[in-house]
Amino acid sequence: MEVPNSKNKTMISVEIGMEVHKVEAPPHISSLKKLKTRLKETFFPDDPLRQFKGQSAKKKWILGAQYALPILKWGPEYSLKSFKSDIVAGLTIASLAIPQGISYAKLANLPPIVGLYSSFVPPLIYAVLGSSRDLAVGPVSIASLVMGSMLRQQVNPVTEQVLFLQLAFTSTFFAGLFQASLGFLRLGFIIDFLSKATLIGFMAGAAIIVSLQQLKGLLGITHFTKKMGLVPVISSVFRETNEWSWQTILMGFCFLVFLLVTRHISIKKPKLFWISAGAPLLSVILSTLFVFAFKAQDHGVSVIGKLEKGLNPLSWNMLQFHGSHLGLVIKTGLITGILSLTEGIAVGRTFAALKNYQVDGNKEMIAIGLMNVVGSTTSCYVTTGAFSRSAVNHNAGAKSAVSNIVMSVTVMVTLLFLMPLFRYTPNVVLGAIIVTAVIGLIDLPAAYQIWKIDKFDFIVMLCAFLGVILISVQEGLAIAVGISVLKVLLQITRPKIVMLGNIPGSDIFRNIHQYKEAAKIPGFLILSIEAPINFANITYLNDRISRWIEDCEAEDKTQKQCALQFVILDLSAVSAIDTSGVSFFKDIRRVLDKKSLELVLVNPIGEVMEKLLRSDDANDLMRPDTLFLTVGEAVTMLMSTMKHHV
């Protein structure tokens, strides 16, 4: 074997007579079977039916029932000890759920009692269908905000209260239908397109929008803008300074400070979670007593007013599937559905990972979806697993979905007997509760982390944030998702190609820009393509490879090395090609032939191999002397056949 002198030492480890390994085509599989595999990987990556394999018919029935209703799985093994834990956790989240339910309903421009209704029925449904042990179900701030603001674009929630309620329930129905369909059709990966960066920017923006809306309650303003953006709200606040009520402001300020302090304590010492969990209820009780005692409602402090006792009335007759608002209702359902689903699934996955159990995303979607469909017929609006409440639930020691049942029963008792007590609850304290709840959505450390790791993700995050606070909640979200997808498409249009060099003393070849010691082999241009080759990038790949070759030839001339003879393409990382990709190989081969260069392919994976074999020029492209399993073997073998021009 002849090795050019200058680089003698780089090829030390490659020995004469070493065995050369053949590249194999994968075993033949019919198109139908391939389609089946592809569909399975796309829609059933978790292989949900694998536990059924090899079981008896009776066992299959039991497993099937348990699969459909997870309560049948954990119910029989449920212990008294777990029950005790769940009671504590359930009561704790109920103390949070009641004030938050009322507050979030107001955020959605709905009567406060709808918030309590929504904390009664959906948790019961989820307890039967859901597979997370930590999810605490109920209304959440973002979905409430989005539903309220979208419906308010067309309907006035004060003057057309019944219509607004009808549209809210119908939107909830569509949200649930959409969620359950995603799960049922196994299209859950759609929510993956809301990236972490998008969500962080979006939630921070939404938190600010929600907090700004609370200025109405916190300042006691009665004539408030209907718009959501930063600019109109701020200008509205300062236009109506004559409506500011000092009693309200003072009260709001006190409770806001109290709530923020308790929140801070619980963050610092997670064991004291019950302090922040109990604070909202305590605030409601204290403020209500205060208003009652001092008749503050006569001094400019607005109160909730009379609430009717009784459980959820049925509302299936309020669902409207026709009329001029149908488009709005479906759109609202889609957006609130996807937002609440994203939150619910993320929460479920987070706690499942903490406790090391599995949550089936698609099954959770069906559970959340059905819970909303049933909710929409029983006077509930959109609910999901809330992050803050689930964290409290987890910290309080919840063992199973029974804590949701306990919470639900507590809310039921409240609905049946305690409603008159809320009559004098001031709206300002609800505002303070909402602000405290949403402030946790602004995650500055995560934003800093994103800045540190990936500048482009930071831009996506910023777009989501600015879009939400300056344009609108939906458009901010759409812009961020659009940019994320564009980035991915751009990555495909401009795939990475790197030049490989030999790591001295080995037969390893690596990127010469990453490994300074990696050395070029004279006479060889070794490129690794790191993306699927398809219609969107063959032009670029062609241009780029031609440029590499020209650069390489120019360099050879100036350095008087032996001239370029072989272009080795390492295809290890080419995970797929299409027909355009096949023609790319033909083109590049023709270009190289014109320059009397030899094209050598290394390690094509099964699919690439197969498609190249099926094309007409396969014999030419797949000649045994130009197809190798590793770059090292290719270089060793080709060196021995090399002509020497220096």
Place this chain on the structure above:
Amino acid sequence: MEVPNSKNKTMISVEIGMEVHKVEAPPHISSLKKLKTRLKETFFPDDPLRQFKGQSAKKKWILGAQYALPILKWGPEYSLKSFKSDIVAGLTIASLAIPQGISYAKLANLPPIVGLYSSFVPPLIYAVLGSSRDLAVGPVSIASLVMGSMLRQQVNPVTEQVLFLQLAFTSTFFAGLFQASLGFLRLGFIIDFLSKATLIGFMAGAAIIVSLQQLKGLLGITHFTKKMGLVPVISSVFRETNEWSWQTILMGFCFLVFLLVTRHISIKKPKLFWISAGAPLLSVILSTLFVFAFKAQDHGVSVIGKLEKGLNPLSWNMLQFHGSHLGLVIKTGLITGILSLTEGIAVGRTFAALKNYQVDGNKEMIAIGLMNVVGSTTSCYVTTGAFSRSAVNHNAGAKSAVSNIVMSVTVMVTLLFLMPLFRYTPNVVLGAIIVTAVIGLIDLPAAYQIWKIDKFDFIVMLCAFLGVILISVQEGLAIAVGISVLKVLLQITRPKIVMLGNIPGSDIFRNIHQYKEAAKIPGFLILSIEAPINFANITYLNDRISRWIEDCEAEDKTQKQCALQFVILDLSAVSAIDTSGVSFFKDIRRVLDKKSLELVLVNPIGEVMEKLLRSDDANDLMRPDTLFLTVGEAVTMLMSTMKHHV
């Protein structure tokens, strides 16, 4: 080193005490510089300015002028010998361009003379600006069809002839503006999204639609549907059987057969290209003489009628940038612009590859764009490099863009002196010329090739085809592009992960499904991820890897092998990650920690390495004993530390 007995022979080539290579982080580069590199790779992959490097100021000026006007580059070296070849080629394509120009203008519902105008000015502009030596410029069938059909949706070309002409010129202006902008902003890769499969389906569909439209002329029908679809045209043809004119049909049939036979001869014997190139003009002359001699225009054969002598009138005052049709005009400009650009660039690239010279895509876009902008002010409609005419140009021995000038001069002579001769040219012969021209767009062998290589691409092709003939030209195109992009997105959402095994007698690890001899190493799960890790796929990757691990553990139990201890992720093919990707590694690590499994990373590329290092858990993920340069080294080293449970 302890090696489990059962697999002793598989690790034969890995020797004790072998050197272990370190994974290196790439040299530090500032974010700004990285952004610059990224932007350069995205927008200037061909590095157009590299020839300017290290040149004197004067040389730079000359190179700059040559860059802007390619004629300055080849002009001075132009020889008499090339000129002789170009005259022959120019006259040949002129004989094709004149009848085709008239025919395509009729296809676009424009007066026939506009087709000749469009074969006069644009070729002159292209000769100065264009860098292809083979492109023959003029009107083309698909852009003519699309422009005619889109404008006809809102304006009647017969009753509102002037308005229709104004809109056609304005559309041409926008088409040119859009094409030049794409080139100038270096966004040329947008046309890459029209994949080969899409184009083949689209062109076949368009050819059928165009041919169906010719039934009007070929059958002599006067009342014809304005719709383009298969169904309305066929039903219109058979509803109006009373209008069929046997004289027209007979004449059309004869000339169609004649043209198809000549086309067939030229395909079989490429040297006889002049037979098919001259046939259209001969048909026009023969049919005109026939009509003139027998006064066939009085027997139901419709003729073109009187055409005015003279060169292109200026038309800049006919451009309309306001009014109710602006939206339509912009849309028409965009679609015809992108279609004609795709054809022009593809033709330029094809012949450049054949003759082994470079065509700069972005520069070509500017040339084609400016040619259309200028064309729109001189009574021309959309033009580009036509495939059929360029092929004739190439076969006739064209050496440079001078053949376009020769063609243009010939058309000029025609416009000045020969227009009265077309008075008696029958429309039926124009129909026959169009059908013969577009029939070449139906590429059945290519369709079969696509079916053979990639079934999914075949579906895309079919969608484009059926969309065009059943719905509409634009929507068919949009559907096919949408599906292509969706496929690419789906590939990202469901990236490939393969399990690697050791090729016996080497330290090479390859996909165990492709290489039957590749053997699993007990205690190790070796996975290779073959896609960028980002927000769209981390959920899937998490699920999928968990399933691999469970499967592996289950298998270990049944086969009583030593239990799984190490999960090795080969990251060679992970070309990029984002913040979600970083958190994916944290998550997978936590999951593995819970199961007491060790996560080992192999060969992360520079960008991945860097982003992981910047995250907080880097020290944990990047521990030297769990980070290796090759799978072989990782396995060898880890085996020596392995605990044995069998």
